[in-house]
Amino acid sequence: MVETLPDVLMFLLVILGSAEASCNATCLQSCDCSYLDLTSVPQDLPAIITDLDLEWNQITTLSRSDLSRYRGLETLDLGENLIYAINSQAFYFLSNLTTLTLYNNQITILRSDTFTGLENVHYLYLGYNEISDIQNGTFGPTPHLIELYLYNNKLTSLRSDMFTGLGNLETLHLYSNEISDIQAGTFSSTPQLRYLRMDQNKLKNLGSDMFTGLGNLWDLWLDNSEISDIQAGTFNSIPQLSDLGLGHNKLTTLRSDMFTGLAILRDLWLDNNEISDIEAGTFSPTPQLRDLRLDHNVLTKIIPDMFTGLENLQILYLQDNKIHDILASTFSSTPQLGVLLIDNNNITMFPFSDLSNQTIYRLYLGKNKLTTLPSTVYDILSSVADVNVDNNPWQCDCRMLPFRSMMNESHSYENQIHCSEPSNFHGQKLIDISPEDLICEEPTIARFQQITNNPLVQGDTLRLVCEASGIPTPDITVTLPSGLNATVESAGRVTVDVNGTITITDVTDADAGLYVCIAVSPSGSGSATLIVDPPTVPTTVTMSSITSTLATTTTSTTQETTTYPESTSSFSTTFSVVSTSSKHVVSTPSKQPESATTFSLTALLGAIFGSVAFTVLIGGIILTIWCKRNSQHVGEDYSVLLNTTDAATTAI
Numbered sequence: 001m002v003e004t005l006p007d008v009l010m011f012l013l014v015i016l017g018s019a020e021a022s023c024n025a026t027c028l029q030s031c032d033c034s035y036l037d038l039t040s041v042p043q044d045l046p047a048i049i050t051d052l053d054l055e056w057n058q059i060t061t062l063s064r065s066d067l068s069r070y071r072g073l074e075t076l077d078l079g080e081n082l083i084y085a086i087n088s089q090a091f092y093f094l095s096n097l098t099t100l101t102l103y104n105n106q107i108t109i110l111r112s113d114t115f116t117g118l119e120n121v122h123y124l125y126l127g128y129n130e131i132s133d134i135q136n137g138t139f140g141p142t143p144h145l146i147e148l149y150l151y152n153n154k155l156t157s158l159r160s161d162m163f164t165g166l167g168n169l170e171t172l173h174l175y176s177n178e179i180s181d182i183q184a185g186t187f188s189s190t191p192q193l194r195y196l197r198m199d200q201n202k203l204k205n206l207g208s209d210m211f212t213g214l215g216n217l218w219d220l221w222l223d224n225s226e227i228s229d230i231q232a233g234t235f236n237s238i239p240q241l242s243d244l245g246l247g248h249n250k251l252t253t254l255r256s257d258m259f260t261g262l263a264i265l266r267d268l269w270l271d272n273n274e275i276s277d278i279e280a281g282t283f284s285p286t287p288q289l290r291d292l293r294l295d296h297n298v299l300t301k302i303i304p305d306m307f308t309g310l311e312n313l314q315i316l317y318l319q320d321n322k323i324h325d326i327l328a329s330t331f332s333s334t335p336q337l338g339v340l341l342i343d344n345n346n347i348t349m350f351p352f353s354d355l356s357n358q359t360i361y362r363l364y365l366g367k368n369k370l371t372t373l374p375s376t377v378y379d380i381l382s383s384v385a386d387v388n389v390d391n392n393p394w395q396c397d398c399r400m401l402p403f404r405s406m407m408n409e410s411h412s413y414e415n416q417i418h419c420s421e422p423s424n425f426h427g428q429k430l431i432d433i434s435p436e437d438l439i440c441e442e443p444t445i446a447r448f449q450q451i452t453n454n455p456l457v458q459g460d461t462l463r464l465v466c467e468a469s470g471i472p473t474p475d476i477t478v479t480l481p482s483g484l485n486a487t488v489e490s491a492g493r494v495t496v497d498v499n500g501t502i503t504i505t506d507v508t509d510a511d512a513g514l515y516v517c518i519a520v521s522p523s524g525s526g527s528a529t530l531i532v533d534p535p536t537v538p539t540t541v542t543m544s545s546i547t548s549t550l551a552t553t554t555t556s557t558t559q560e561t562t563t564y565p566e567s568t569s570s571f572s573t574t575f576s577v578v579s580t581s582s583k584h585v586v587s588t589p590s591k592q593p594e595s596a597t598t599f600s601l602t603a604l605l606g607a608i609f610g611s612v613a614f615t616v617l618i619g620g621i622i623l624t625i626w627c628k629r630n631s632q633h634v635g636e637d638y639s640v641l642l643n644t645t646d647a648a649t650t651a652i
């Protein structure tokens with residue numbers, strides 16, 4: 001029982017404490033009046049209190065008389081009320097106040113007399129209001145303000161007179177406003193500012209006069225702000241800057257004049273932009289950089305002079321770009337690099353030997369396009385404490401044999417190498433495959449042939465297949481009759497699928513001829529040839545030529561030929577070709593509408609009757625002449641002519 005006595009005393013103290021904090025005359029120093037649905041400041045509390053909590057009430061306006069009773073207040077919390085009006089000099093008597101909390105109210109404007117009297121205020125919380133204007137002189141009465149929170153308001157631009165008087169301000173939060181403009185000199189009145197959060201605004205361009213006066217700034221956050229350009233020398237006025245956040249913006253190119261003046265910058269975040277290019281020397285002005293984030297951009301190539309000057313860089317984020325090439329010696333300018341994250345890119349060859357001189361302890365290369373690892377890489381990877389090479393299309397063939405022979409299950413990354421090829425090892429771990437099974441085979445072509453039906457018609461799609469095998473899987477190149485080469489990378493009329501299917505659309509005579517399929521892999525090459533016959537003339541053209549042929553023999557159908565504008569072809573087409581083509585038309589109705597066929601047959605009949613009439617007419621004329629001349633000369637020439645006419649008639 002004796003042992004429990006202190007506990008009882010403790011309990012009594014707790015009771016007493018809570019009584020002190022209640023919202024009535026019993027509270028001695030601090031009064032808790034939160035969550036009471038109050039619509040005004042209670043006037044029955046002891047006048048000597050120093051802390052008043054009025055959070056979560058329904059107060060809408062504040063006047064000087066509301067607070068004049070509590071002149072010794074040091075902290076006043078009015079957060080989560082409905083305050084939309086702070087009358088002139090409402091805080092006039094609160095000269096001992098150090099902390100004023102007004103977050104989450106409905107304040108729209110701060111006037112030059114709003115904070116009159118708050119000569120000792122250090123911390124002012126104004127986040128989550130509707131503030132769209134801060135009048136000239138607002139902070140004149142608050143020279144001791146150290147931290148000012150104005151996030152989540154409606155400010156659209158910062159004027160040079162807004163922060164006048166804040167000579168001691170160290171922290172300023174302006175994030176989540178709609179600021180699109182910062183007037184020159186805005187921060188001239190805040191020379192002690194160390195921490196400035198301006199992220200989540202609408203700044204599009206950063207100008208060289210925006211940050212003048214920030215000679216002591218350490219941290220600047222400009223993330224999520226639509227920034228697409230930074231003028232040369234913008235940061236020259238912030239020589240003490242240590243952390244700069246520019247992530248989630250719209251930067252596309254980093255120029256060598258963008259980061260000048262940032263001699264002691266340590267962290268630079270440029271993630272989630274649209275950066276595709278980094279000019280040589282971009283980071284030369286920032287030799288103290290330790291942590292550089294360039295992840296989630298669209299870089300495709302990393303070249304050595306991109307990182308020149310980064311002698312102290314320790315962490316480099318490059319994941320989630322489109323990098324396919326990292327040139328050798330890229331990391332020679334970053335001898336202190338410890339963490340290198342390049343996962344989720346398109347890297348096929350990584351300059352591992354560069355790392356032999358580095359202090360790398362974390363290397364992430366997962367989700368790339370790496371296929372093979374030479375033996376020299378084994379010791380390099382083994383020297384890195386934390387390696388990730390998972391999710392690469394590893395090819396477990398003879399090229400991996402030296403590396404495999406060195407594996408001894410003493411490093412965890414050895415378990416991440418899952419084979420993608422050859423297909424019989426797909427999904428297996430390299431370490432589970434015995435070295436003698438890691439083989440290569442020279443490429444051979446089992447089949448190279450046309451797989452579309454003959455006869456091929458102009459304008460059709462031609463498909464060939466070139467089936468190649470070998471370990472590793474060979475790359476296929478097809479040399480076309482034109483002499484040009486097509487590969488899986490080709491786009492346009494001729495495409496080559498990885499499975500060996502070659503597709504040629506809109507076939508013309510120029511596609512006929514010799515095709516050569518060449519299969520190449522590191523273990524050799526093989527080739528095969530194929531001759532493709534010229535495509536036949538499409539049926540529509542043939543039908544036009546029938547009409548054209550007829551037009552030469554009959555005058556009656558001349559007009560109708562104009563209804564075949566595509567008519568391109570040979571007048572030499574004979575009747576026998578016409579009849580076979582007509583059959584072809586019937587067998588492929590989709591190519592030649594039925595009505596057109598009918599029309600052509602009508603024309604044909606017309607032509608026949610026309611020819612008969614013509615022959616009869618000529619015959620009549622000749623007969624007349626012959627009759628007239630019969631009495632004078634009986635010539636052999638005329639009989640020949642008559643015989644010819646008879647022959648023509650018979651033929652028809």
Ligand SMILES: *[C@@H]1O[C@H](CO)[C@@H](O)[C@H](O)[C@H]1NC(C)=O
Pocket residue numbers: 019022023024025026
């Ligand atoms: C003051 O408030 C406390 C807690 O609400 C209550 O227990 C106490 O009785 C009140 N005192 C007076 C004098 O109203």
Ligand SMILES: *[C@@H]1O[C@H](CO)[C@@H](O)[C@H](O)[C@H]1NC(C)=O
Pocket residue numbers: 071072073096
């Ligand atoms: C303000 O604080 C000072 C110093 O602590 C003190 O002497 C003075 O009485 C306080 N003013 C009021 C009105 O309580």
Ligand SMILES: *[C@@H]1O[C@H](CO)[C@@H](O)[C@H](O)[C@H]1NC(C)=O
Pocket residue numbers: 136137161
């Ligand atoms: C702001 O107020 C100060 C002092 O009242 C005055 O000198 C200055 O011209 C004003 N600035 C602007 C932009 O109105």
Ligand SMILES: *[C@@H]1O[C@H](CO)[C@@H](O)[C@H](O)[C@H]1NC(C)=O
Pocket residue numbers: 321322323344345346
């Ligand atoms: C990687 O390269 C391939 C082919 O070059 C391309 O289709 C793909 O989109 C690239 N992937 C990335 C993440 O850039």
Ligand SMILES: *[C@@H]1O[C@H](CO)[C@@H](O)[C@H](O)[C@H]1NC(C)=O
Pocket residue numbers: 332353354356357
């Ligand atoms: C490694 O460092 C040595 C001396 O610092 C240098 O001579 C050599 O070229 C470096 N090798 C590579 C691959 O960077």
Ligand SMILES: *[C@@H]1O[C@H](CO)[C@@H](O)[C@H](O)[C@H]1NC(C)=O
Pocket residue numbers: 382406408410
């Ligand atoms: C595995 O190989 C590494 C490097 O070759 C060596 O340092 C290590 O001692 C070996 N571990 C075992 C268990 O043999």
Ligand SMILES: *[C@@H]1O[C@H](CO)[C@@H](O)[C@H](O)[C@H]1NC(C)=O
Pocket residue numbers: 477479483484485518
């Ligand atoms: C096509 O590829 C073959 C074999 O790779 C090569 O010899 C030839 O020069 C290439 N032709 C063209 C036009 O690129």
Ligand SMILES: *[C@@H]1O[C@H](CO)[C@@H](O)[C@H](O)[C@H]1NC(C)=O
Pocket residue numbers: 497499500501
């Ligand atoms: C090869 O790929 C093409 C296009 O993806 C496809 O149409 C064709 O069926 C495939 N052929 C074989 C043999 O898999």
